[in-house]
Amino acid sequence: xxxxxxxxxxxxxxxxxxxxxxxxxxxxxxxxxxxxxxxxxxxxxxxxxxxxxxxxxxxxxxxxxxxxxxxxxxxxxxxxxxxxxxxxxxxxxxxxxxxxxxxxxxxxxxxxxxxxxxxxxxxxxxxxxxxxxxxxxxxxxxxxxxxxxxxxxxxxxxxxxxxxxxxxxxxxxxxxxxxxxxxxxxxxxxxxxxxxxxxxxxxxxxx
Amino acid sequence: xxxxxxxxxxxxxxxxxxxxxxxxxxxxxxxxxxxxxxxxxxxxxxxxxxxxxxxxxxxxxxxxxxxxxxxxxxxxxxxxxxxxxxxxxxxxxxxxxxxxxxxxxxxxxxxxxxxxxxxxxxxxxxxxxxxxxxxxxxxxxxxxxxxxxxxxxxxxxxxxxxxxxxxxxxxxxxxxxxxxxxxxxxxxxxxxxxxxxxxxxxxxxxx
Numbered sequence: 001x002x003x004x005x006x007x008x009x010x011x012x013x014x015x016x017x018x019x020x021x022x023x024x025x026x027x028x029x030x031x032x033x034x035x036x037x038x039x040x041x042x043x044x045x046x047x048x049x050x051x052x053x054x055x056x057x058x059x060x061x062x063x064x065x066x067x068x069x070x071x072x073x074x075x076x077x078x079x080x081x082x083x084x085x086x087x088x089x090x091x092x093x094x095x096x097x098x099x100x101x102x103x104x105x106x107x108x109x110x111x112x113x114x115x116x117x118x119x120x121x122x123x124x125x126x127x128x129x130x131x132x133x134x135x136x137x138x139x140x141x142x143x144x145x146x147x148x149x150x151x152x153x154x155x156x157x158x159x160x161x162x163x164x165x166x167x168x169x170x171x172x173x174x175x176x177x178x179x180x181x182x183x184x185x186x187x188x189x190x191x192x193x194x195x196x197x198x199x200x201x202x203x204x205x206x207x
Numbered sequence: 208x209x210x211x212x213x214x215x216x217x218x219x220x221x222x223x224x225x226x227x228x229x230x231x232x233x234x235x236x237x238x239x240x241x242x243x244x245x246x247x248x249x250x251x252x253x254x255x256x257x258x259x260x261x262x263x264x265x266x267x268x269x270x271x272x273x274x275x276x277x278x279x280x281x282x283x284x285x286x287x288x289x290x291x292x293x294x295x296x297x298x299x300x301x302x303x304x305x306x307x308x309x310x311x312x313x314x315x316x317x318x319x320x321x322x323x324x325x326x327x328x329x330x331x332x333x334x335x336x337x338x339x340x341x342x343x344x345x346x347x348x349x350x351x352x353x354x355x356x357x358x359x360x361x362x363x364x365x366x367x368x369x370x371x372x373x374x375x376x377x378x379x380x381x382x383x384x385x386x387x388x389x390x391x392x393x394x395x396x397x398x399x400x401x402x403x404x405x406x407x408x409x410x411x412x413x414x
Contacts, residue, residue: 004412012408013401017383040385076404077411095302101383101400107407146406170410172403176224176308178247186409190402193308194220195395196353196379197283200314201216202393203352203377204284 008052014039015049016076019069031062078106083144084172087159088151089114089129092174092192096148098125110142115155132159139166146170153177215259219283221246222256226276238269285313290351291379294366295358296321296336299381299399303355305332317349322362339366346373353377360384 018038022030032043032050039046050063055071057063073079086093089112096102097109112129114120119129130138138144147168149156156175163171164185171187173179176194181187225245229237239250239257246253257270262278264270280286293300296319303309304316319336321327326336337345345351354375356363363382370378371392378394380386383401388394 009405009408010401013398013404016404017398017401075408075412077407078404082407091302091305095298096399098298099399102403105400105404107403145410146403170406172406186406188402188406188409190397190399191220191224192303192306192397193312194217194224195397196309196314197220197223197285197312198216199353199377199379199393199395200284200289201219201282202395205211205282 004052008049011039011041011049012053012072012076016069016072019065019072022065023069027065029062029064032057035063081106081108082146083108083110083142084146084148085110085135085138085144086112086127086148086150087114087132087135087163088112088149088174089116089119089124090150093148093150094124096150097127107146110144111138113138114151135159135162136166139163139168144168146172148172148174149179150174211259215256218246218248218256219260219279223276223279223283226272226279229272230276234272236269237272239264242270288313288315289353290315290317290349291353291355292317292342292345292351293319293334293355293357294321294339294342294370295319295356295381296323296326296331297357300355300357301331303357304334314353317351318345320345321358342366342369343373346370346375351375353379355379355381356386357381 018035032046036043036046050057053072053075055063055068084107086096086109093112097112109127112124112127113132113135114129115132120131122129147163149159149171151159153175156173156177157179160171160179160181164182169185171179171181171185173187173189174192176191179187225242239253243250243253257264260279260282262270262275291314293303293316300319304319316334319331319334320339320342321336322339327338329336354370356366356378358366360382363380363384364386367378367386367388371389376392378386378388378392380394380396381399383398386394
């Protein structure tokens with residue numbers, strides 16, 4: 001699974017989403033042609049992708065939807081609950097902790113962290129807000145897989161450093177900076193301002 | 208500006224962010240080498256990109272930071288205020304309306320829309336929540352450039368249809384579906400579940 005390209009990794013969750021929808025619709029088998037039509041991909045791209053991530057179909061029968069969905073869930077790693085923490089109990093942190101899709105797909109937020117005295121000790125959607133000063137201790141005592149950085153930009157790198165030194169291997173970063181991280185840590189950025197600016201550019205140049 | 212690739216469009220806001228930071232640091236000129244180092248790109252990629260979006264530098268002097276920043280702001284379209292509306296006054300909508308970076312870079316939310324009787328008529332961060340039934344009328348009476356879809360998945364397509372029929376040309380979509388839109392409408396998706404699943408995949412396969 002080490003030669004898999006960025007483009008395929010980005011498509012993987014979209015396969016999951018489409019297959020889940022098909023299962024709900026009662027579809028048991030799907031051809032690469034029909035799956036491609038739903039996903040905006042060519043049948044040959046579909047066959048190539050599924051081949052890369054190791055799913056199996058049978059000529060003339062198509063892919064079994066449930067099997068393929070379970071296989072993809074397994075390689076994404078969402079067949080078991082994964083604990084997260086969120087650093088920053090502001091707008092973004094608050095939106096993420098309340099996002100039911102994450103909970104449904106097995107991501108559980110154990111705690112939030114903030115520096116604001118007003119927020120510390122309170123609960124947001126049932127999740128306690130701890131002081132950032134207790135971040136290291138918390139990570140030592142709990143099995144946390146994923147950390148979400150939703151704090152202000154100027155604190156993001158120092159938070160990332162604490163996370164890394166406490167053995168966090170996956171960071172979901174909403175702060176508008178490129179974090180400096182060791183190669184052993186994976187990071188996915190959600191840069192909302194950049195996303196909105198992209199839209200603005202496309203609108204203003206209509207492409 | 209019509210042949211500009213997706214990859215360059217995605218990098219454009221990142222140029223803006225880095226140049227803005229440099230200006231704050233008091234840097235007046237930057238070479239393609241130093242800018243590349245900050246952005247994780249090669250000097251030749253930098254020169255190529257800036258050439259594509261029409262920025263000018265002088266051999267031996269580097270690029271003038273302020274001029275380049277202003278040029279990029281102009282082509283992104285953030286030199287003037289752009290009015291937005293947000294459909295869905297839940298977690299995501301609430302996070303977006305309160306996000307100060309958008310306000311700072313000239314995106315102004317005129318109104319939010321929801322179907323919940325509890326939310327309608329209330330204000331979130333100073334922005335009124337209107338009933339979805341008034342969406343078309345509102346768009347007719349106001350100069351709205353960008354619509355943010357932050358409503359539940361099962362309402363997203365019908366909301367998009369209302370937006371399109373009321374002449375909205377840019378949609379920022381947070382609902383986890385691929386909207387069916389005419390070619391004349393630009394759309395940028397932020398699929399948070401997919402982003403988190405990408406991170407999970409990378410963690411579980413450590414690539």
